Amino acid sequence: MDTTKGRYEYRSRGDNFSTRSRPRDSTHSHHPPPASSAASPSTHRDSTKTNRRFGEREQSIRPSPPADGIIESSTRLHLSHRQESTYESDEAPVSPQLRPEKHRGRPPLLTYNWRAEVCRFLNLGIESSDEALYEELQAAEKRLEEADRLTSLGAPPEDLIPRYQTIHRVRCAEGGQHEEFFLEEPFAVNSGPQNFHLRASNRIDNYDLYLERNKDVALVAFKDYRCCGSSRSRSRRLDPIGISDPSTLITNESVSIISAELCSALRDLTDRALGHIPHPEFEVEFEFPSPFLWWFHGRRELEESQQNLDSYGQSQIAVFQQYLDYRFEEEWATVDSLLAKGEISAQYIHYLYVPQTILVRKSEDERPGQQEAYIADSWLSRPDGGRSSGYLIDCKSWSFDGNFQKDSTTVSIGRFPSMKKTFKVTDLALYPISFAENGAEEALRERGKMFWKCRKRNYVCYSEGRDNGIQSMSDPRFMVDIATYKLMHPSDQVAGDFPNDIPKRANKDDLGAKAMSRDEPPARDDFLLCLPKSIPGFNMNKKEWTSLDVSRITAVTWNQEAFNTLVVDEATKKLISALVTTKIDAEKGTDLMSGKGNGLFILLHGGPGTGKTLTAESVAEYSKKPLYRVTCGDIGTKAEEVEKYLEVVMLLGKTWDCVVLLDEADVFLEQRRIFDLQRNALVSVFLRVLEYYDGILILTSNRVGIFDEAFKSRIQLTLRYKTLQEPQRLQIWGNFIARLESLQSSTFTPNHSPSPNATEDLGINVVEIRENLKELAEAELNGREIRNAISTARQLAMFEKSMMGYRHLKLVIEETRKFGEYLVELRKGFTPDEIMKDMGER
Template identity: 50%
Template sequence: MEKTFGPSRKRVHLAEEWEHRIDPSRNDTKRARGGDMRNLETELPVLPPPMINQIDWREVLCQFLSVPAHAEDKIVLASLQSVTDRRATERSANMERSYDSTDEYQIIHRIRCNEQSTEELCLDVPWTVKNGSRNIHLRGGDMIEHLELYLERHKAVSFIVYKDYECCGTDNLGVRQGGHSAVIGDDPSDLLVNESVCIVSEALCLALKELWSKELGNVSHPKFEQFSEFTAPFVWWYCARNRIADAIPSLQPHHRQHLDSFQTYIDASLGKEYEAVDLLLADGKITPGYMSYLYVPGEIQLSKLDGDDAQYHRAFVATSWLTRASTGTITKAAARTKDAYSSQWDVYGSSWSFDGLFQQNTDLWSVDCRFPWDKSFDIQELDVYPIRFADHKVIDALRDRGRMFWECRWQKYVCYHRDAATRVQSPSDTRYMIDINTYKEMHPPSGSKAPNRDHLGPEAMMPGNPPPLGDNFILCLPSTIPGYHMQKKDWITLHVSRMSSVQWNENAFKMLVADEQKKELIRALVTNQIAAEEGTDLISGKGNGLFILLHGGPGTGKTLTAESVAEVARKPLYRVTCGDVGTNAEDVEKYLETVLLLGKTWGCVVLLDEADVFLMQRSVKDFRRNALVSVFLRVLEYYDGILILTSNRVGTFDAAFKSRIQLSLRYPKLQEDDRFQIWTNFIEHIKALPHSRTTSLGIDFAEIKRNLRQLAKEELNGREIRNAVSTARQLAMFKNERMGYAHLCTVLAEMKEFEKYAVDLKGGLTDDEIAREYQEY
C-alpha cells in the first residue's frame, strides 16, 4: 500500500524539491553540515539573508480552481483532479480529430496582453483572472511555444482558426459614452476582438483558387496564398455562398475535401450570423455589428454626404470591403455596452469626373454609423448605402441626371429650373450654355499640369453614341457642371438634376405685335441664314453673317423681335448692351471679339442692344467716337453669325453701315389696335401661368377682357403695359383681393400722373416730338 503524507509533511517535501531545483549544490552543503559543521562555518563567509517574496501558493491555487481559500485539502485536490481530467479529455479529442482527418482545422487562441506587451498562443479556451482594480487578465492552457514546430508535428491541419483576445486594456471595462462602465464577467469571449483564418495547406489554396477561377471570378476575395490570413466574417464567402454550394461538386475530389472542411467551419462559426443578416437585409434593415455585409466590391453605392436632397446625391462603385476607420480594437463586451455607439467606417469607391475627357477616380468614402450596436435600423438612414436599397424614384433620378450629363459632354443649351422636382419650364427659368472645352479655355490652369487621362476613348465620346458601361457609368457621373449664364456673362456651377433641354417657344414670333410683312421677311432671312453653308463674298470668311437693324422708340417690340428670332432659329440669345461693352476703343475691340467668338462657337443670335453709340456718323471733331465706330465696323467684317442691333435713333446713322446691314426695320409708335393686341397677349400669358404665380384669390379675366378696349386707349408702349399688369397683380396680392380692372386703373392713374409731369418738364413736348426736332428718326 502506497504511503501518504499529511499536508505539513508534503509541504516540507515540496519545499526541499524546489530548493534543489534552484541550487543543486545545497544538498552537498547539507551533507557537509552533518559531518563537520563548525569547519564549514569557519570556511564560508557569512552572507546576509536573501530577500524572499513569499507567496501563498495554496491561495493562488484555490483562486484558480474557484474554491474558497479555507477549503479542506481534499476538496482542493478533487477540484484540481477534475480540471486535469477535463483537459486530458479535450486534448485526447483534439488529437483523435487531428489524426483521423486529412483536411482538419485547428482553433488557436491568440492572447495579446496590453500591459505586458506579449502575445501567447494556446489550444485551450482562455480564462479570466482579475488583474488589479480595473483590468482583466487572460490565461490560457496547452500553450504553443513554436507554431512552426507544432504544424510540423500536425501535418493534417488544413487551416488555422485564430481567435484573438486582448486583455489588460482600457476597453476591458466597456466604457460607455458619458463615462458609465459595465464590468466584464468571467466569460473570456467578452475580450474576443477578432476571428480570422490562416491557410496552412497548399491543397486548400489550390482548392479555393480553382473554385474562384471556375465559378466566382467576379466576386472580390482575398489572396489565397499559403499562410495568408483573412478576417471573419468572410463577407466574400457570404455573398457567393449559394453559388459556392453549386460549384463545389464540380471540383476535384481532393479539393472538395478541403472545401468541405472549410464549409463545416463556416457553418458552425457563422451560420447563424449569416441567417440573421439575411433576415435583416430582406427587411431593408441592418445593425452596426453587421455593417460589413452591406458594402460589396463591384456594387453601386449611394452617397448622401453632400445633402439629403436628390440633387446632391452621388453614386460610386465600391472597390473594397468596408474597414473600420478608427484605430485600435473594440471588444465585443465594450461594443454591447454602448447605448449610442458611433462607428466610423471607410470604403474605397470609383466614380467619374469630367474635364472634357472622362476619367475614373478612386476615392475614400466615409460611412458614419450612429445607432445602438445591437439595434436594427433602416439602411436608408445611412449617409452611404448600397443603391439596391434605394427607392426607385431616387435611382431613376440619378439615371436621368447621368443621361443629361452625357448629353452635355460637347455643347448643350439648357434650361435651369428653380426646383429639381419639377421640369415644367417657365419664363423665370434661366438658360445656360454647357461647354466644358470653352470653359477650360477661359479658365486655363495655373502652372504645369499632367496631361488629361481618357478612360473612355474618342470613339465612345462621338456625338450620337449612347452612354457606355451601363449604370456603373451613368449613375456615377458628377452631380454638378459649370454653365455659362447668358445674362450675367459668367460661369456658374450648376446642379445637373435641375437642368433640362430647352423647349423652344414656337409661338413667340406669332405673339409679336408687328406688321406681318416684316415678320415674314425676318423669318425668311433667318431661315436662309441657317441653311446657308458658305457666304457670297469673294474673300473667304467675309460676308457670311446676317445683320439686322431694328430702330424705333422704347417699348415698340425691338428686343422682343430679337428674342423671337432666337426662338424660331432654335439658337441661344447672347444679349450685349452698350454698358457691357464700354467706351474705350481697345477694350471695346477685345470685348466684341470675345462676344462674337462665343456667338460663333455656340451658334448664338447676338443682340447688341442700344447700339446707338456704335452707329453714329463719324466726324472730324470727335476722334473717340470715330475710333469706336471704326472698331465696330472692323469686328463685324468677319462675323458670320446672326447679329441684331437695336437703336432708338438713326438720324445720325453712319453711311458705312448701309452696305453691311442686310435688313433695317423701323418700329413706329404703337397704335390703339397694337396696344389692344399687346394687352390681350399679356392677359392670356398670365392666364396660362400656374396658379402659384397668380394672386391667392385669382384674377377676374372676364372683367379685364371686357375693358381691354378702354385700356388700349391709354398711350403706353409694350414695356409700360407689361409693368402695369405686373404692378396690378402685386397690388391685388398685397390687398388680398382678386385682381381686376380696378387694380389696373389704379396703376394707370399713377403712371399718367408721372407722364404728365415728365411732359411738363420737357416744355410740353413728347419724346417723339423731341426726336423729330433732333432728327433722330
C-alpha cells in the same frame, strides 16, 4: 476535451476513478500465489490488514505475473491517499481440499497498489495530488490519440477526412510579445505584474510539427488573445475570475488554409461566383480575417456554384462551410433580419458596405437627385483608435474635364445615430443606394443622362428653386461647353474656380473616344449614377460662368409661337424668316476676301416699346439659336476694352452659333467727328469687328438719325418700328392675356393642387378682361408699358387677395395716363417722337 466522454469518469475530489479491468499481456500480468503456500490463512489475513493500513505502501505485496490465460477479476480503483484496492473474497479462505469443485483453479486474493502504479506509469511522484494525476491522465490520453492518428499518416491525402481545428493564440506583452498556441480556451488568473494573465491547457509546443502530425487538418481557425499589457487586460485586472465567457477576451479571429486542395477548391469556387466581390487569394497558410464578408454577401452565388464542383472539391469546401456555420450562423441571421427591415447597428456596421456597390451621401438639399453617389472600392475600415466617425471606405467616382475620368477618394460614413441601439440605414451620412427612398436611384440616373448630354456643347434651361417641372420663360438659359470654359480659363486646370466641376489634374480619358462618340451613355449604373452633381455653365443673361446643379437642368423648349405673335406686318415677318433660314455659311461666302462679308446684320429702329427687342428674341426662338444679348454697359467706353470684349462676344457668338443682340447700339454707331478721337476709335473698332463676323447680329436703336455712313453698307436689313396704334395695342393686349391664361393653368400640378408658387395668387378673371380688351387698347401705351401695367395689376390683386380683373388694370392704366399727360404738358404738347424727329435723330 470534454472529460465526461472519455474512458475515465472523474466525479469529484476523493471520489472513485473507476475503470473495468481488461485482459493484460502476460508480460504485464501477475501470477497468483500457489495453493501449497506455507502461509496460513491467518497469516494471509494479517498481511491483508497490514497492507490496508494508511501510509504503509512500502509493505504492499507486488504480485507475481499470473499464468497465461488467467484474467483478473473485476475491481475498483481508488486514487485517494487513504485507501488502496485489494482483490478480496466474500468468504473466508479454506484449504484446497475443502473448496468446492467450481472454485478450484481460482487465483487467490491479492493486494495491489494501483495509485503507485499509475504514478509510476505517468512518471509522477507518489505524493502527487489527485488533480495532478487527473490532468496527466488527460494529457496521456491526448498523446495516445495522436499516436493512433499517426498510423494513418501514410495514407494518400484524398483518403483523409478533412477537418478544421480551432487554435487559441495568446500574445503576452511580458517577455517580448511571444506567442503561445493552445487547443483549449484560455482563462484568466491572478498573476503577472497587472494581476491578470491568460492560461490554457493543451499547449502546442511546435505549430509546424502539430500540422505535420495532423495532416487531416485542412483549415486552422485562430482566435487571438492579448494579455499583460493590452488596454483590455488592464481594464480587467481587478476581477479576472469574473470573466465567465472567454470569447470576451478575443482581439481578433482569422483562418489559415492548410490544405492545398482546399485552397484550390476555394479559388475555383470564388472565381465562378464572386467575380464582383473582392475576396482573398487563398494561398497555403495565408491568413485572412473574419467575419468573411465576401462569403456573407455572396452566399447565394457560392451555393449555386458549389454544384459545379466535383465531389472532392465539395468535400473540401464543406470543411470551411462547417466552420462558418458553427461560428457565424447566429450572427449572420441577426444581420439578415436587421437589413431586411432597413436597419443596422454599430456592432454590425461592417456588413453594410460591399465593394462594387453604389453608395450615396446625404445632401442638405433633400430633393431627389441631389445626393452624391460613389462606387465602393473596399470594405469598411477603421483607423486604430478611431471614433464612430472614423469609419472610412475607399470609393471611386467619375469626374469630367472634357474627358471622363475615374477618381479615387476616401469617404467617411459619419457618426452613428446610436452606439447601442439599432437605427435606420438611411440615418447614416453614407449608405448603399439599395436602402434609399423610392425614386432616388431613378433621379440619379436621370441626372446622369442629362450630364451625358452636356459632355458636348449644350444650350439648356435652368430652373432655379422651382420643383414643379414646368419651364418658365423667365428661367435663365445657359450654355454648357467645357471646351470653351477651359479655353477661357486655362489657369483653372491648375487651380480652378469650380474645383468640384473641373478636376485639377492632367488630361486623362478613362472612358475612351469610342464611348464618347455614342449618343447613348454607358448603361451601367456605376457610370450614370456616379457622375458629378454640378457642371460649369455660361449664363446668357449675366454673361458669366457659374456652377449649375445638373438636376435642375432641362432641355430648352423653343417658343415657336413668339415669332408668329410679333405685331409687325406679315411681309416683314416673311423677309426676316427668309434671311435667317438661308443665311450664307462663312465658307460659301461671296466676298473675295476670306472671312469677310458672311454675317447677317439686321437693324431694328424705332421708339421705345415698339417691339424691337422682342423681335430679336423671337428670331432666336424661331431659328432655335441661343440669344447673346449685349449692352453698352457690358462693353465699356475705352477702345482697347471694347475691342477685347467684342472679340470675346463674337468668338462665343460664332462658336455657339448665337443670335447676337447689341441693344441700344447708338454709342457705337454714332457719326464720327474730327474733334472726338475717343468716339472715333470706338466706332472704328466696332466697324472692324463687324467686318469679320459671320454670324447673326441684330442691332437696335431709337436714334438712327445719328448713325455713321459706314454702317449703311454693312447692314443687310433695316426695319422701322412706328408708334403703336390701337389695332396693334389690341393685339398686344390679347397676346399678354393669352400668356397669363397659360401661366394660370401651369400654377397647378397634375393632381390639380396649387403649387407653392401660387399660394397667394388667386388667378386671373380672363373672361372679364377679354370683354374689356377694346377699352384697354384705347389707352396710348407702348408694349413695355402694357406689360408693366399687367404686372402691377397682378401684384395689386395679390395684395387684395382677389382675382385680377379689369378693375385692377383700369386703375393702373389711369395712374399711368396721369404721368403721360404730365410729360406732354412738360414738353409743351409735343410727343417724344415729335421731339426726336425735330432733332433729326429718329
